[in-house]
Structure formats: structure tokens, C-alpha cells
Amino acid sequence: MTLRVVRFGGLATIQDDGRLGRGHQGVARAGAWDQRARGLGNRLVGNDPHAAVIEIVLGDCELEAVEATTVALTGARGPAWIDGSPVGQDLALLVPAGARLRIGRATSGLRLTVALRGGVDVEPVLGSRSYDTLGRIGPPPLQAGDVIRSGPVDGLGPAWFEQVPTLPLPDIVEAAVIFGPRDDWLSDGARHELVSRVWTVSTACDRTGVRLDGAALARRPDELASEAMIPGAIQLPPDGRPIILGPDCGTTGGYPVVAVVTRADLDLVGQLRPGAAIRLRAMGSKTITG
Amino acid sequence: MTGDLRWRRYGERGVLVELDTIDEVHRLRTAVEASGIAAASVPGASTLYVEAADDGDGLADVADVAGLARSIGELELGDVNLVDPCLHEIDVVYDGVDLDDVSDLTGLAPAEVIERHTAAIYTLAFLGFSRSFPYLTGLDPALVVPRLATPRARVPAGSVAIAGEFTGIYPAASPGGWRLLGRTERCLFDPSIDPPSFLGLGDHVVFRAVRR
Numbered sequence: 001m002t003l004r005v006v007r008f009g010g011l012a013t014i015q016d017d018g019r020l021g022r023g024h025q026g027v028a029r030a031g032a033w034d035q036r037a038r039g040l041g042n043r044l045v046g047n048d049p050h051a052a053v054i055e056i057v058l059g060d061c062e063l064e065a066v067e068a069t070t071v072a073l074t075g076a077r078g079p080a081w082i083d084g085s086p087v088g089q090d091l092a093l094l095v096p097a098g099a100r101l102r103i104g105r106a107t108s109g110l111r112l113t114v115a116l117r118g119g120v121d122v123e124p125v126l127g128s129r130s131y132d133t134l135g136r137i138g139p140p141p142l143q144a145g146d147v148i149r150s151g152p153v154d155g156l157g158p159a160w161f162e163q164v165p166t167l168p169l170p171d172i173v174e175a176a177v178i179f180g181p182r183d184d185w186l187s188d189g190a191r192h193e194l195v196s197r198v199w200t201v202s203t204a205c206d207r208t209g210v211r212l213d214g215a216a217l218a219r220r221p222d223e224l225a226s227e228a229m230i231p232g233a234i235q236l237p238p239d240g241r242p243i244i245l246g247p248d249c250g251t252t253g254g255y256p257v258v259a260v261v262t263r264a265d266l267d268l269v270g271q272l273r274p275g276a277a278i279r280l281r282a283m284g285s286k287t288i289t290g
Numbered sequence: 291m292t293g294d295l296r297w298r299r300y301g302e303r304g305v306l307v308e309l310d311t312i313d314e315v316h317r318l319r320t321a322v323e324a325s326g327i328a329a330a331s332v333p334g335a336s337t338l339y340v341e342a343a344d345d346g347d348g349l350a351d352v353a354d355v356a357g358l359a360r361s362i363g364e365l366e367l368g369d370v371n372l373v374d375p376c377l378h379e380i381d382v383v384y385d386g387v388d389l390d391d392v393s394d395l396t397g398l399a400p401a402e403v404i405e406r407h408t409a410a411i412y413t414l415a416f417l418g419f420s421r422s423f424p425y426l427t428g429l430d431p432a433l434v435v436p437r438l439a440t441p442r443a444r445v446p447a448g449s450v451a452i453a454g455e456f457t458g459i460y461p462a463a464s465p466g467g468w469r470l471l472g473r474t475e476r477c478l479f480d481p482s483i484d485p486p487s488f489l490g491l492g493d494h495v496v497f498r499a500v501r502r
Contacts, residue, residue, distance in 0.1 A: 252418025
């Protein structure tokens, strides 16, 4: 199964599980930001849920099937057409040879996933097919004229051509967080503010992290010795405006991490566009330390 | 480990262990990696992040982090096996945009900053950030300065920089908050090789001032 890229509007990258267990080498995890959307897309086209997919910021692209290809569109919502006829999301779609799949600009959410039966087949780099936008490691972002090939389709399960129900993105996304490891850098008031206020996503929002706008949180002015950073970690720079780190975040950093978004809710954070609202919710009330 | 393990919860599946020296960090990391209790472990300047191994059911569940910390506390610390440390001589053009600020902060003339930066023999303490950013220890205490209050959106590749007790080299253009002293054209990272960093743990680095 082969697709040719006619046009891409937003950043389009290939993503899989990412480079796990390489933090000590200074190699970011990368991988699909919305892992739930990737898993669903892969299951719909009959793939192993870990297969590589295409992640497109805001959709807005056109693909031509060089050979008949089965795809599924998940994640961000937007209109789509095959040779001009409207098609839905969250189900397998057959794009006949020579037909064009056009994906409009997303109307809700930020990252649209295109899963391809057989998975996107490119040469892995350091054990993954993901593109790390900070380290520029892995297959480079897709461009017009690129040809996307699938892996083998023999032995795959059936594709699912009926729409499956998924939840729409709420007006105010709620994300569960676990306080720590450096929540002692927050005053009691700031700690409460972090998990009670509705934050607005700023324009500084990419695969390395999402900066939140709002009144600054008070924190200790000290310097922290560099330590490990993980996707979902909420860093608090000296200016007091939190940053939720994304999959391409550096593996170490020097700003204190005051809380961490749970893995399940980090998928939702990846769908927030500038101006979107998010509320953080404390999971458990006490910090566990030794 | 002798004594009580100092640790903090870090997300659903991890703990951040606090230690006194980078040597202890690496000794603990060696023990953690040998034990198989961790899916990942990432050293920092005086911490080790340890992530619980997946229980294999594929579900993103909350790990028993207190149990993980107990297991870490029971590990015996051995030695770190370094593969023959190398000495890397790296040519640097000292024309960094922060040279004057560092001069102001330290009270040293720019030429003196350069002299002290080139006089030391550094040791690779750990790799991190992105593209195997090398954190090098051995910085002259007179050159210890804080990071920038607001990080730069883009630091050029090859920038040689200082922050706190470390000096480092940006392996690629990226955002960054360290103070820039100069730049090198030396390539430090190749993702087609595994591991991708040309600098290994315990390797030594000296900087040589050159005129471009």
C-alpha cells in the first residue's frame, strides 16, 4: 500500500512508540503525542497498535493512493473527502488506486492521526521510526512529493469499516496530575492555584511542550541542578508560567518539575491548540516521599 | 545502599533518588540497570530518575513507587565500569554573545574567562537534554554563573556554554538557557551510530582557543 503526498499544510511527522529507555544517552523519547488516537487508528486498519502512523498538526493535507490503500483518521476532528465525497473519522477507509484523500483543516483538536494498513514503513533510527523535532532525529517531516509505503499486510487482522464512538474534546480539558518531585518549590497558595485555575494554552505550543498563560505562580528563586525530565512533567521556569512537557522534551533540564500529568491525560494535552482551556486536577492529596 | 534512601515521587511510574555526588549517581545507576527493576534510569547532576519496569499488560497503570524505592534502597552499590576514558581536544572560537556578561558576573576580564575555561581538564559527568548534550564537570569555580533568567529560543549548534558548575556543548540548534562563551565545529553526535554520542561517560575534554 503506497500513498504519495500531494500537499501538507501543517507539520506532518511519522511517529510510533518513540525511543524508550534512552534518556541516559540524551535522546528524547519522541513518539506519537496522542497515543490513544494512534492505537485506535492502528486497530481500525488491522495493525498492531504499536505500528508507526502519520501525525499532522491541524490536518489540512492531500494524499494520493498510488496503490489501493486502507487508512483511518483519528485524533483531531475535521472534514475529509475521497475524490470529493465526504468520509468520516474513526473507521477504516479504502482509498482506491489513483484516488485522492483530502483532509480539511481540523475543527477541534490539534493533531490528526493517519493510520495506514501495514504501518508506515521507514528505516528506524536508534530503534524507532519517530521524528524528534528537538533533536531532529528520525525520518524527516513529510513534504509534497514524498512517497509513503506501508509495511507488509500479509497476516494482518481485518480492518473495521464502521465508525466507532469516541468522546469529543471538552471545552475545558481536565488533566489529572501527580504532585512532585519538586512541589516544595511552590508556596501553598501556588500549589492550590496550579490545580484550581483554568489555564489558557499560549502560542508557545509544540511537540517539546505547551506553555500555559495566566498569572505567574510564586516559586522559590533558587537554581536547580539539572535532572531528568519526562513527557507530562510540568516545569516551572523562574517567570512562574508552567510548561507541560511533550514527547520531544529534553531528557534533562534545570527548571523544577512541580507535578506530572498522567500518561492517559497527556494524550488530551497534545490536542490543545493555542487559546484552549485546561484545568489540572490533583490525583491523590498527599505527596509520597522517603 | 547504606543509610536511608532519599527519594521523591516522579509521575505515575517513577521515583527521583537524591544523592550527594555524581559518582554515587552512576554507581546507583549501574546497580539499578543490573537489577532489571527499571524500564529506564536517567542520571542528573545529583539525582537518578528510575522508572518502574512495565508489568507487561500494556495498560498505563500507576506503579507501586514506594515498593520501587524500597527495591532501590536494597541494592548493593558496586563500581562503575568505564570503557577506557578518552581525551578529546576541542577547538573553540571564543566569540560567544555572553562573554561580556560572564565577565561582568565574575569580575574577570574576557581574556581571563577564556584562559580559565581553556586551562581546565573536564570530565563528562552525564549526557542529557537533546542529541546527547554533554554535561562536563571540572569548571573553574570562578566561572560558576547562573543560567539566563529567560532562556533563548534558539542557541546555535556547536555553542560552548557554561551554567552553574558545568560547561557543555550544544550538539544542535535548540532553545537553551546557558551562557555562551564560544563555538566549535566539532561534531559530537551521529544518530546512525548506537550509542550516538562521540563522548562517553568519564571521557575527558579540553578546549583550545582558536581564531576561527
